[in-house]
Amino acid sequence: MKLLTLIITSIIISACGNSGDTTSSTIGTSPITGVWFTQSCIQAADSSGALIPLWVIGKYEFTTDGFIQFSPVNYDDSQCLTKSQPPTTNTLTPPTYIDKGETTLQEGIKGYAITIIFKVPNDVFTVDTFYTINNDTLCFSNTLTVEPLKFGFSQTGGDAINFNDCLIK
Secondary structure, three states: OHHHHHHHHHHHHHHHHOOOOOOOOOOOOOOOOEEEEEOOOEEEEOOOOOEEEEEEEEEEEEOOOOEEEEEEEEEOOOOOOOEOOOOOOOOOOOOEEEEEEEEEOOOOOEEEEEEEEEEEOOEEEEEEEEEEEEOOEEEEEOOEEEOOOOEEEOOOOOOOEOOOOOEEO
8 A cells, every 4th residue: 555655646746747848948038038139230122132222120029928020120221220111011920939948059158949930831840949148149050040131040050159140139
């Protein structure tokens, strides 16, 4: 009887300690949560590639419920000081993310592992990548593209952190 009680207690403790989720997600308390902007202000182009009198900064919001809202912020001037017309509305499903927690990056610095899920019509792409934050500057691995007019990924980018195209608070 003592053995049966011990086994039942072990099962109850194990069940309470495991929600069935095998990934360690820190959405909501993740250091990436919040609004971030590209550092560069670029001139936009029309569909033929000709430059138009519109400049753009990319806005990335990592929400507490695991969504990534990407939208360009339009400006009338090349210094991105005077806001212009509102950005066009994106009708695609916003990507989601799972912050997998702190790790040491290949550069030997503190960073974080993250999974980003891109859902496009008839397909889903899952990207495992890394990021680091230093002095309100967010930099991702080369796998991820975070630009004023483009948010995406490359399967050949690699895990090294791209310190040239970072986001700022």
